[in-house]
Amino acid sequence: MAQFExxxxxxxxxxxxxxxxxxxxxxLFKPEEFLRKQPVSFPFLxxxxxxxxxxxxxxxxxxxxAFNIAHPATLVVDRKARLRFIYRGENQRDRxxxxxxxxxLQEAGQ
Numbered sequence: 001m002a003q004f005e006x007x008x009x010x011x012x013x014x015x016x017x018x019x020x021x022x023x024x025x026x027x028l029f030k031p032e033e034f035l036r037k038q039p040v041s042f043p044f045l046x047x048x049x050x051x052x053x054x055x056x057x058x059x060x061x062x063x064x065x066a067f068n069i070a071h072p073a074t075l076v077v078d079r080k081a082r083l084r085f086i087y088r089g090e091n092q093r094d095r096x097x098x099x100x101x102x103x104x105l106q107e108a109g110q
Contacts, residue, residue: 001040003095007102008041014105015079017042022053022070058088074101078108 001019004011011017023029023046035044053059053070060071072089074096085104087096 003098005041007098010102011042011105014102014109019044020047020052020070021045022047022050022059022068024048056086076101076104076108084108 004017019040019042021029021031021044023031025031025046025048031044031046047053047070050059050068050070056073056075058070058073060069062068072092072095074085074087075083076085078084084107085101087100089095
């Protein structure tokens with residue numbers, strides 16, 4: 001999320017952004033507490049039952065750095081609800097390069 005916040009204006013010009021966390025309300029991550037301390041500019045949803053995470057092949061049941069969460073991922077969906085870009089991180093620190101995300105946003109907006 002931190003990588004996107006400085007680019008609010010650019011993202012808003014291309015469309016919108018939605019954060020989704022594979023986390024239960026009141027779970028270990030404590031999303032309410034996190035968002036109170038570090039507010040974000042875009043909507044933040046919880047995938048408590050992991051249905052979205054599983055549908056896109058992002059569910060991460062067990063790994064060296066994760067348990068029962070999602071691989072970090074970035075998806076670009078166009079206005080017709082077509083998936084235009086997906087980046088699935090291999091570990092919890094692996095993120096999509098911003099230049100690839102912005103290129104996908106521009107292409108999706110055409």
